[in-house]
Amino acid sequence: xxxxxxxxxxxxxxxxxxxxxxxxxxxxxxxxxxxxxxxxxxxxxxxxxxxxxxxxxxxxxxxxxxxxxxxxxxxxxxxxxxxxxxxxxxxxxxxxxxxxxxxxxxxxxxxxxxxxxxxxxxxxxxxxxxxxxxxxxxxxxxxxxxxxxxxxxxxxxxxxxxxxxxxxxxxxxxxxxxxxxxxxxxxxxxxxxxxxxxxxxxxxxxxxxxxxxxxxxxxx
Amino acid sequence: xxxxxxxxxxxxxxxxxxxxxxxxxxxxxxxxxxxxxxxxxxxxxxxxxxxxxxxxxxxxxxxxxxxxxxxxxxxxxxxxxxxxxxxxxxxxxxxxxxxxxxxxxxxxxxxxxxxxxxxxxxxxxxxxxxxxxxxxxxxxxxxxxxxxxxxxxxxxxxxxxxxxxxxxxxxxxxxxxxxxxxxxxxxxxxxxxxxxxxxxxxxxxxxxxxxxxxxxxxxx
Numbered sequence: 290x291x292x293x294x295x296x297x298x299x300x301x302x303x304x305x306x307x308x309x310x311x312x313x314x315x316x317x318x319x320x321x322x323x324x325x326x327x328x329x330x331x332x333x334x335x336x337x338x339x340x341x342x343x344x345x346x347x348x349x350x351x352x353x354x355x356x357x358x359x360x361x362x363x364x365x366x367x368x369x370x371x372x373x374x375x376x377x378x379x380x381x382x383x384x385x386x387x388x389x390x391x392x393x394x395x396x397x398x399x400x401x402x403x404x405x406x407x408x409x410x411x412x413x414x415x416x417x418x419x420x421x422x423x424x425x426x427x428x429x430x431x432x433x434x435x436x437x438x439x440x441x442x443x444x445x446x447x448x449x450x451x452x453x454x455x456x457x458x459x460x461x462x463x464x465x466x467x468x469x470x471x472x473x474x475x476x477x478x479x480x481x482x483x484x485x486x487x488x489x490x491x492x493x494x495x496x497x498x499x500x501x502x503x504x505x506x507x508x509x
Numbered sequence: 510x511x512x513x514x515x516x517x518x519x520x521x522x523x524x525x526x527x528x529x530x531x532x533x534x535x536x537x538x539x540x541x542x543x544x545x546x547x548x549x550x551x552x553x554x555x556x557x558x559x560x561x562x563x564x565x566x567x568x569x570x571x572x573x574x575x576x577x578x579x580x581x582x583x584x585x586x587x588x589x590x591x592x593x594x595x596x597x598x599x600x601x602x603x604x605x606x607x608x609x610x611x612x613x614x615x616x617x618x619x620x621x622x623x624x625x626x627x628x629x630x631x632x633x634x635x636x637x638x639x640x641x642x643x644x645x646x647x648x649x650x651x652x653x654x655x656x657x658x659x660x661x662x663x664x665x666x667x668x669x670x671x672x673x674x675x676x677x678x679x680x681x682x683x684x685x686x687x688x689x690x691x692x693x694x695x696x697x698x699x700x701x702x703x704x705x706x707x708x709x710x711x712x713x714x715x716x717x718x719x720x721x722x723x724x725x726x727x728x729x
Contacts, residue, residue: 462686466682466684467678468686
């Protein structure tokens with residue numbers, strides 16, 4: 290019985306890592322769509338999000354059943370409760386990536402972002418993908434050190450987010466209020482995606498160590 | 510033993526309702542600060558948010574202990590798991606309210622919002638407060654019908670959010686890109702606050718009925 294429980298738990302954790310991986314792939318595709326004015330990515334991403342949410346719902350159901358039928362304690366309990374939260378965070382990351390792709394689609398055939406911001410969005414996209422990948426690896430290995438790395442990377446994202454605002458708010462901004470509003474929202478989507486990766490990392494840290502990762506910045 | 514467990518559960522649920530109530534009060538204060546260009550509310554709200562988060566952490570610890578020591582099943586298990594999620598949602602609602610107050614503080618001594626949007630922000634604030642109040646009442650009464658009302662109100666918030674975007678994106682917009690960016694973010698903060706109230710309502714619905722509230726709109 291105990292082995293069967295741990296097998297089920299292993300599959301649950303593997304599915305959570307898969308969710309992080311899919312959120313990462315969605316973020317990569319969304320950033321490409323944004324920078325290449327790809328109108329069709331948003332449509333494709335709707336299917337990806339449906340799949341991601343379905344996997345999240347399945348993780349949720351199985352975590353519930355484990356709580357009800359096996360009454361896990363200590364580290365096993367922390368793993369199951371972490372699964373409930375991580376599934377929700379990864380699902381939300383997919384939703385934020387699809388918001389980015391939708392912004393790209395709305396501006397088609399024009400690019401949503403002015404050319405002088407391409408470097409920033411490229412970096413924000415790469416940082417977001419890296420954080421999701423590290424969160425995935427932290428989840429599958431229960432590695433507290435990896436979890437801390439996700440939080441360290443979030444400082445890079447915060448800095449990129451600040452730079453974006455500085456550029457949009459500069460007196461030489463010449464793309465009008467509509468584009469400024471879109472840039473503010475895009476910046477927020479990237480930042481929140483990263484925040485959810487941090488939340489996942491914090492859950493892994495707690496699950497692995499039994500202690501909170503207090504030093505990490507709290508999502509804004 | 511069973512009675513002691515249910516007493517602990519009752520206190521937990523009362524604390525979750527208190528968290529919703531505080532998030533509601535914070536949203537009310539933030540909207541007043543926004544419309545009256547009150548620079549000091551953001552500072553006061555930092556203390557409120559610290560208190561709200563501390564209550565959330567305490568709810569989380571107690572829910573964990575109940576899972577570990579009592580191994581609840583059926584409706585009791587749903588209540589404890591819902592508590593883990595509802596605490597996180599209410600905490601986030603407080604953070605979003607404090608983002609609104611910070612936007613007000615940044616523009617001081619000017620008002621962050623143009624006068625012709627006062628009616629919209631007044632209504633968005635009132636809707637958000639009402640949804641948080643209904644979520645609070647749904648939590649404390651475990652009332653599925655009340656939970657459904659929160660979701661119905663969210664349609665009103667979505668409509669207000671659309672109106673805000675229409676006005677900011679109109680060709681006659683004359684407040685420049687900076688204010689447009691702030692309005693986009695403010696709109697998002699109100700909308701997300703409402704989405705978390707909906708999430709709480711969905712948890713209550715599931716906790717009360719054992720079934721998902723499928724008809725409700727998914728947070729965007």
